[in-house]
Amino acid sequence: MRAAAVATAPGRLCLAGESLDWMTGGSSVVATIPLRTKVTAWRAPGNALTLLSGSPLFVNRLIPAEQVAEGKYSGDQLDYMQAAVRVTLKTADQIAGTVLTATTDMPVAAGLSSSAAVTVAAVTALSAMNGTSPDLATICRLSRAAETGELGSGAGWMDYVAVAFGGVSHVTAGDRPGARGIAPTLGVPVVIVDTLQPRTTMRALSSKRERYAAGDASMHAYARQAADLVDSVTTALGQQHVDYRLVGRLLTTGHGLLRDLVRCSTPLIDECVARMINAGALGAKLSGSGYGGCLFALVPDEALNSVLQALVGLPVHTHVLPASEPEGVAVTRLAAPAPQRANSA
Numbered sequence: 016m017r018a019a020a021v022a023t024a025p026g027r028l029c030l031a032g033e034s035l036d037w038m039t040g041g042s043s044v045v046a047t048i049p050l051r052t053k054v055t056a057w058r059a060p061g062n063a064l065t066l067l068s069g070s071p072l073f074v075n076r077l078i079p080a081e082q083v084a085e086g087k088y089s090g091d092q093l094d095y096m097q098a099a100v101r102v103t104l105k106t107a108d109q110i111a112g113t114v115l116t117a118t119t120d121m122p123v124a125a126g127l128s129s130s131a132a133v134t135v136a137a138v139t140a141l142s143a144m145n146g147t148s149p150d151l152a153t154i155c156r157l158s159r160a161a162e163t164g165e166l167g168s169g170a171g172w173m174d175y176v177a178v179a180f181g182g183v184s185h186v187t188a189g190d191r192p193g194a195r196g197i198a199p200t201l202g203v204p205v206v207i208v209d210t211l212q213p214r215t216t217m218r219a220l221s222s223k224r225e226r227y228a229a230g231d232a233s234m235h236a237y238a239r240q241a242a243d244l245v246d247s248v249t250t251a252l253g254q255q256h257v258d259y260r261l262v263g264r265l266l267t268t269g270h271g272l273l274r275d276l277v278r279c280s281t282p283l284i285d286e287c288v289a290r291m292i293n294a295g296a297l298g299a300k301l302s303g304s305g306y307g308g309c310l311f312a313l314v315p316d317e318a319l320n321s322v323l324q325a326l327v328g329l330p331v332h333t334h335v336l337p338a339s340e341p342e343g344v345a346v347t348r349l350a351a352p353a354p355q356r357a358n359s360a
């Protein structure tokens with residue numbers, strides 16, 4: 016029987032607590048965004064796994080099912096999709112004939128967790144294709160096993176939990192992936208600025224890991240101060256009437272910690288943050304692992320024009336999001352087509 020499923024997963028902004036999950040087992044605060052990755056999985060007769068990605072960055076591939084089952088990777092961009100197949104389908108028989116396509120609205124490798132979005136969506140679509148519907152914690156476990164276990168990239172639970180659960184949430188770290196929902200959405204529009212400065216999470220992480228493990232005083236100071244900030248942001252966002260001026264100030268404070276202690280900002284990111292705040296943004300910070308990629312700002316409607324004008328002339332791409340995204344991973348199992356009737360004439 017032919018079976019197919021489509022899953023979508025959002026990108027995420029990190030509001031506070033980048034890196035705490037893997038550094039100290041600490042929590043973070045995240046919000047998902049309405050820029051989503053869509054993965055379709057289906058099975059047709061054949062011996063290979065077919066990976067198709069709509070992104071101009073990626074070259075489509077056909078990989079023998081045995082090679083996937085053995086865990087052999089080629090080191091290219093589609094390894095994330097391949098790893099999701101391996102942790103979900105396991106045997107060569109199950110893998111043979113699987114076709115996986117991915118398209119995305121979000122900048123890739125730029126701090127919005129495109130890798131967790133594609134992995135979570137792929138694990139979910141492949142499970143549904145096989146007739147199973149794992150709970151969100153299981154989807155997070157499989158996705159982390161794909162990125163971290165298979166590819167040696169990825170970090171703690173933050174990205175998988177953010178993308179799978181959706182909304183504005185306090186992500187708890189530790190052994191069990193979990194999130195405490197704070198609110199469905201942020202009550203202020205968000206402007207995301209992609210600096211187009213290339214970076215990869217893997218490289219960013221290895222330098223931070225080395226410094227933290229070597230006892231670097233700035234990294235340890237960051238870990239302490241960021242944990243306090245996570246508490247303050249969680250409390251501020253949990254109020255019945257949220258004071259977004261306060262939330263904005265806390266975000267900017269978080270950016271300062273990343274810039275001065277972790278030292279993972281760039282002059283262009285700092286320039287965008289400063290210009291947006293001077294033009295009326297409530298607060299701004301980089302998102303994700305830094306060293307390039309995206310920053311974001313909370314911008315009330317009345318300041319939107321001046322904030323966008325302040326960015327004119329900078330080599331950046333800007334996304335204006337009227338609201339953040341309440342929905343985490345979502346899946347639809349497509350009905351198998353009815354069998355063709357033999358023509359009796």
Ligand SMILES: Nc1ncnc2c1ncn2[C@@H]1O[C@H](COP(=O)(O)OP(=O)(O)OP(=O)(O)O)[C@@H](O)[C@H]1O
Nearest residue numbers: 092117119124125126127128129130215216303304
């Ligand atoms: N739509 C997609 N299709 C296939 N692979 C994707 C897709 N989106 C992301 N990826 C994979 O994820 C990699 C990017 O992961 P990386 O962790 O470097 O960045 P990110 O997740 O976007 O940012 P961050 O982890 O800082 O939030 C890409 O190089 C590619 O291999």
Ligand SMILES: C[C@@](O)(CCO)CC(=O)[O-]
Nearest residue numbers: 033034170216220303304
């Ligand atoms: C923030 C981070 O955990 C997100 C990975 O996508 C990476 C890091 O710690 O540098």
